[in-house]
Amino acid sequence: MSPAREKANVVLVHDEFVGGSGWLGVYIALKSQGYQVTIVQTPTISLAGDVEVTRRAIAGLQGPVILVGHSYGGVVITEAGKDPRVVGLVYIAAFAPDTGESVLSLIQNPPPGAVPPVLPPQDRSLFTDKSTCPASFAADVSGDLAAFMADSEVPWELDALGGAVTQPGWKMKPSWYLVATDDTMISPDAQRAMAKRARATVVETKGSRAVYVSQAQAVTSLIEQAVTASIAAVDGQAQEAQRA
Numbered sequence: 001m002s003p004a005r006e007k008a009n010v011v012l013v014h015d016e017f018v019g020g021s022g023w024l025g026v027y028i029a030l031k032s033q034g035y036q037v038t039i040v041q042t043p044t045i046s047l048a049g050d051v052e053v054t055r056r057a058i059a060g061l062q063g064p065v066i067l068v069g070h071s072y073g074g075v076v077i078t079e080a081g082k083d084p085r086v087v088g089l090v091y092i093a094a095f096a097p098d099t100g101e102s103v104l105s106l107i108q109n110p111p112p113g114a115v116p117p118v119l120p121p122q123d124r125s126l127f128t129d130k131s132t133c134p135a136s137f138a139a140d141v142s143g144d145l146a147a148f149m150a151d152s153e154v155p156w157e158l159d160a161l162g163g164a165v166t167q168p169g170w171k172m173k174p175s176w177y178l179v180a181t182d183d184t185m186i187s188p189d190a191q192r193a194m195a196k197r198a199r200a201t202v203v204e205t206k207g208s209r210a211v212y213v214s215q216a217q218a219v220t221s222l223i224e225q226a227v228t229a230s231i232a233a234v235d236g237q238a239q240e241a242q243r244a
Helices: 003-007 020-032 047-059 073-080 133-137 143-151 188-197 216-243
Strands: 009-013 036-040 065-070 086-092 175-180 201-205
Touching (some): 009 047, 020 036, 047 065, 065 216, 133 143, 175 216, 201 216
Parallel strands (some): 009 036, 086 175
16 A cells, blocks of 8 residues: 555545435545545535535544545535645536635526526525436436436535635645536536636546546546645655754
């Protein structure tokens, strides 16, 4: 096992309408390589609450942390990334907001074909249209699994949708970004723009919004790259401090 794998904790934060079980393929791949992996189950009621749940998960870990977020999970890791134990951020087809931005502000003027199958709010909760969600969200996932993802969705509260970032972690920590080139919910161009602004190391993978499910190995490879580079940087800083 490499020193990076022994030292680093990988913390996975899920999307808005799905739970942490969608990370199963990535989790198995990382664990098989010896990584320490934690999956955060955010309630998606408010951004502040989701960040707090993520911080609690970080607080229970020993050693440096790589935060990984998919879609709305990117907003959560952007805010939670300020934690001093976090040494790197990985965005998987995710929102990467700047100060004062939220998912709501970032989707105000979506390009044609990038409108998610979301129904009007019900008691301040958002749900997807189950009849179109599998094709929009998980077009490259098997039919049974895509249907399960739609039928097991969790509500997304408006306070989470409109929760604004106060201080982006990507301004202080190195970041990586996987662009899903077949995503019809966050356009690939929007993903590229956010990644460029965050000065992220970018890879592009053919995949739908559910790329973390359909292309688990590509996602895992990027996380491994982030772990190796982040731990090397931390070790380098420690050696510099010792020489000073």
